[in-house]
């Protein structure tokens with residue numbers, strides 16, 4: 001690291017100041033400290049003064065007795081003797097047993113106080129001023145070359161433990177080993193096992209990766225260094241690398257400790273050897289690799305890193321000896337969601353009607369961060385309506401708020417638009433309900449949201465599903481097309497309201513063919529690979545142009561089939577469609593029960 005000298009400011013000025021401080025100190029503070037005169041006496045004098053009842057206060061220390069005379073003219077000290085009746089005699093002499101008699105300062109001490117302390121103060125002051133000047137002179141980039149600004153959390157301030165992270169049991173299991181190792185490294189070294197140097201926490205945003213890393217530090221009771229990958233990437237080449245060096249230097253001094261690098265993909269992206277590639281990032285990455293190779297295993301520095309795009313990481317980072325263990329941190333399942341809700345609900349006052357199981361079921365697909373947000377949003381809603389407890393309704397409404405945005409209070413939706421939206425949403429729901437395998441709806445609202453959605457359908461799945469059958473996917477596609485189908489049948493006209501439906505239906509249809517092997521033509525051949533599993537799931541095609549054409553044709557065919565099916569279902573149930581749509585149109589919201597009730601009623 002490049003050390004920079006402070007500029008030559010009038011140093012004489014500082015020396016002058018130091019002299020002044022020393023002078024003042026000697027004049028004012030020292031006399032105060034020395035006020036009580038200290039007299040060292042032998043034990044005989046002490047006994048004599050006791051007999052003469054000339055003891056004011058007395059204090060017994062382990063090595064000496066400190067006391068004053070009746071008039072408090074001076075402080076005396078004497079050694080300790082084995083003197084059994086002393087306490088009683090002192091009591092009889094009317095002495096006050098004290099604890100606060102100022103310990104007489106030794107001459108050495110007084111030199112320290114009057115000379116060395118002010119000097120130290122001065123030096124610290126000088127350095128502080130010097131640093132300030134350096135900063136001002138050139139800004140951090142010119143002078144403070146590559147000083148790392150890793151935040152150090154000491155466990156007591158953070159205090160996050162595994163209990164605070166709900167669900168994610170598999171991830172915790174993996175990390176518990178690290179905690180155990182930090183507690184008792186000998187157990188591992190005895191067998192000859194060495195801990196992985198780096199662990200990669202992989203998963204979608206908001207699933208608690210940062211929290212888990214902090215919890216490891218919290219459980220192991222070791223310091224926690226945290227830095228985001230993007231903080232390493234600086235404007236000037238070489239600075240990121242020197243930050244890495246600095247971070248590791250600090251960490252090694254504090255070992256055992258946890259170093260956490262968030263968003264490691266910011267520096268760890270594949271080096272693609274492009275002309276004019278990002279030199280700075282590559283240097284930073286190289287430095288990180290060097291540092292990781294540089295320290296031996298078992299030195300107590302454990303590096304945790306988080307990313308949501310593991311596939312973009314440079315293979316050099318993930319090979320053995322570096323980040324060789326991968327800990328998946330997935331979106332929580334039903335039980336996980338319920339547990340996360342409960343953890344966050346500890347902070348709020350709940351009414352008795354709250355049922356977390358239902359909330360967790362309604363909030364399928366949400367991350368831990370979103371669930372935390374839902375709980376907080378519910379609490380805010382309770383406050384807004386002047387209640388002191390959070391109710392089930394608060395929580396239910398918050399799910400919609402977090403997923404679809406706030407209700408637009410003064411949204412402009414004309415009457416005819418409202419009618420179209422009612423039919424559109426009921427179209428989805430009715431198609432879903434008529435296909436035995438599709439999930440029933442929980443609730444539909446046609447209140448415009450700040451996210452731009454005009455209506456919102458909450459689908460409820462019974463528990464989490466891992467596998468989907470071909471039939472179920474097809475039904476899902478049909479459900480997506482149900483909104484548009486209703487518009488066609490009722491109004492003979494189509495709107496732009498189906499753009500999202502179209503996107504999702506297409507995605508599903510394409511995945512069936514290219515990834516799930518659910519078409520006769522292509523059998524079990526992968527035509528696509530997922531490149532971005534955790535952020536939207538982008539895919540790249542891996543087939544010839546001819547095949548692409550064929551795939552596109554098949555996708556269109558598949559969606560068309562399902563669209564036709566949806567239309568047919570709605571035509572067959574036209575009466576129910578009208579009935580349900582007008583109910584929604586009037587009430588603006590319909591629950592799953594109301595829906596099923598109307599659906600089950602005899603038509604008439």
Ligand code: ADP
Pocket residue numbers: 164165166167168204205206207208209210211212306340343367368369370372
């Ligand atoms: P990530 O690093 O994966 O993006 P964070 O660890 O920063 O996510 O999580 C963000 C917030 O979400 C946390 O502060 C916490 O309130 C909440 N959260 C996420 N996952 C969980 C979980 N499993 N248990 C409890 N709270 C969670």
Ligand code: ZN
Pocket residue numbers: 424428483484497498501
């Ligand atoms: Zn729709």
